[in-house]
Amino acid sequence: MTATRSARLIQLRDAADLTMEEVGEAIGMSRQTIYRYESDNKSKIRRSVLEKLAKVYKTTPEFIESGQHPRPNTPGPNDTVAFIDTSTLKFIELPFIIPAAYGSFLNSCHDRNFGDFDTISIIKQPGADYKGAVVLEVRGNSMAPRYPDRSCHVVRPVSDGNWQHALGVHAISLRSEMFLIKRIVSNLNGMLKLRSDSNGEEMEIQLGDINCMWKVGEATFMPAED
Known part of the structure; x- marks a missing residue:
């Protein structure tokens, strides 16, 4: 498993083919804040921000924080967001x-x-x-x-x-x-x-x-x- 949260954020952004500016715009934050999250593994990220990042990267807050996440519940009939299981990452x-x-x-x-x-x-x-x-x-x-x-x-x-x-x-x-x-x-x-x-x-x-x-x-x- 990749060692740090910062490294996972960088790799998830690279996999999504997004710039820091684009991620910042998507979650309503500045490029400097995204840079801080990706460069300082001890930086505090609020749960609400983790959820926004997870939505952008089609993963879970748990995966961003720890490299692991629970499997989702069976989608309901009204669910509109597809879940990509990042536990399958190689x-x-x-x-x-x-x-x-x-x-x-x-x-x-x-x-x-x-x-x-x-x-x-x-x-x-x-x-x-x-x-x-x-x-x-x-x-x-x-x-x-x-x-x-x-x-x-x-x-x-x-x-x-x-x-x-x-x-x-x-x-x-x-x-x-x-x-x-x-x-x-x-x-x-x-x-x-x-x-x-x-x-x-x-x-x-x-x-x-x-x-x-x-x-x-x-x-x-x-x-x-x-």
């Missing part, structure tokens, strides 16, 4: 790469032998490919606010035959042993332009400089705001 164990393990992770990126790393359990998203995927803890705030320091995200390997098509946020290991998490904003004629979300700073690298590349995907943890 979980997957993925290698968990913290900053202290970046070196070992990068050294093994070609054979993708990550058996010596700790693992973390996350909700398996329907249709998602987890072959070779890991959960990576972000170091630094160059990609804040969406990818802030200490946030954790599923990253999926990109084969070298597809590097020339890559756009969006990627984790990139360079042959110089530098490790970057940046947004690829341009990818033309063997040259990639990378941008930091936090300050807009840009840099360029050549495809030939890349050692390994991963597409940064869904969040599994977001830290509390300072």
